[in-house]
Amino acid sequence: MYELPELGYEFDALEPHIDARTMEIHHSKHHATYVAKLNDALSPHDTLKNLPIEELLTRLFEVPGASRTAVRNNGGGHYNHSLFWKMISPGGSKDPSGELAGAIKSIFGSTDNLKAKIIEAGVGRFGSGWAWLVLTPENKLEVMSTANQDSPLMEGNRELLGVDVWEHAYYLKYQNLRADYLEAWWHLVNWNEVEKRFSL
Ligand code: MN
Numbered sequence: 009m010y011e012l013p014e015l016g017y018e019f020d021a022l023e024p025h026i027d028a029r030t031m032e033i034h035h036s037k038h039h040a041t042y043v044a045k046l047n048d049a050l051s052p053h054d055t056l057k058n059l060p061i062e063e064l065l066t067r068l069f070e071v072p073g074a075s076r077t078a079v080r081n082n083g084g085g086h087y088n089h090s091l092f093w094k095m096i097s098p099g100g101s102k103d104p105s106g107e108l109a110g111a112i113k114s115i116f117g118s119t120d121n122l123k124a125k126i127i128e129a130g131v132g133r134f135g136s137g138w139a140w141l142v143l144t145p146e147n148k149l150e151v152m153s154t155a156n157q158d159s160p161l162m163e164g165n166r167e168l169l170g171v172d173v174w175e176h177a178y179y180l181k182y183q184n185l186r187a188d189y190l191e192a193w194w195h196l197v198n199w200n201e202v203e204k205r206f207s208l
Contacts, residue, residue, distance in 0.1 A: 010061060012036075013090050014042045021098040025192040027181045035093070038176055042085030042157070049078035061087045067163050084157035088170065090136060095169055100198035108168075108199075108206045115149045122151070127190045129153040130173045139190075141169040143206065169202045 015035050020028035029039065050057035054083050056064060056071060056079075064083055073077045104112055104119060116122040126149050129151050130139035137155045142165035149168075154160060171193055172178075178189035 009057070010043050010046050010086055012040045013093070015093050017098055022096060022196055026096075026178075028181045030176075030178065033180075034172075034176060035089075035196045039086070039089040041168075042089065045078060046082040046086050049075045049082060061090070062161060064200055065159055066164075067098060068162065080162075081157050084159045084162070087159050087161070088172070091167055091170055092172055095198055096126050096193065096196040096199045096200035097201070098196070100200045101203075102197075102199065104202065104204060105201050108203045111149055111206070123194055126169070126171065127187060129195075130171055130190045131187050133173050136174040138171060139171050140165075140167055141202070142167055166205065166208065168205045196201040 012035075015031070017032040018028075019035070022031060047057070053071065053075065056067070059067070064079070066127060068076060068080055068083075078104055109119075112119055112122050118124065126139050126141060130153065133139060133153045133155070135155070137153055137158070139153045140151065140160050142150055142152055142160045145164045150165070152160060153166070153173075160170075166206070171190060173186060173190070178186065182189040182192075
C-alpha cells in the first residue's frame with residue numbers, strides 16, 4: 009500500500025507565489041487520488057504492490073496489460089508529486105551552491121539560463137505534464153519535459169528539480185498564464201533538496 013506523504017509545511021506557506029487553496033486541493037485531492045487509484049490498480053498484483061515506488065516505475069513492463077496504464081499514470085503521479093512537495097519550500101537555500109552550482113554553470117552558463125530553459129520547457133509542454141532538470145544516465149545535466157504523469161525515472165534519468173504544469177497546479181491563481189506561474193514558482197525552489205538529489 010502506498011501512502012500520501014505529509015506536505016511538510018502549511019498549505020499557505022508558499023503564498024503569495026502558490027496560493028493556499030491550490031496547495032490544499034493539489035495535495036489532499038489530486039495527490040491523494042493518485043495514491044488511491046495506484047493502490048486500487050495494484051490490489052490484484054501481490055508481487056508488485058509492496059515495491060518502493062521508484063522500483064515500481066522502472067518495472068512497468070511487469071505490470072499486466074489491463075493495469076499498466078493505471079499504474080503508469082497514478083504511480084507516476086504519486087512519485088512526481090512526492091518529489092515536487094520537497095523541491096519547493098518556504099525556506100531552504102535560494103541559490104545552488106557547491107558542485108551543483110559548478111555543474112549548472114558549465115552546462116547552462118548561469119542559473120538564470122537554466123531557469124529560462126525550464127520555463128521554456130514548461131510553457132512548451134502541450135497539455136498536461138512536467139518540466140525537469142535531470143541527471144542523465146551519462147551523468148549529464150539536462151532540461152526535459154514529460155507528458156501526463158510520466159517521470160524521467162522511467163527512462164533512467166534522475167530528477168533533480170521538477171515543476172508540475174498541469175492546470176490544477178496553477179489555474180485558480182494564474183488561469184491561462186502558465187509562464188507567470190513558472191516565474192513565481194522559481195522563487196520557491198528548494199536548492200538544498202536539489203543538491204541532495206544531485207549527490208545521491
Ligand atoms: Mn499535480
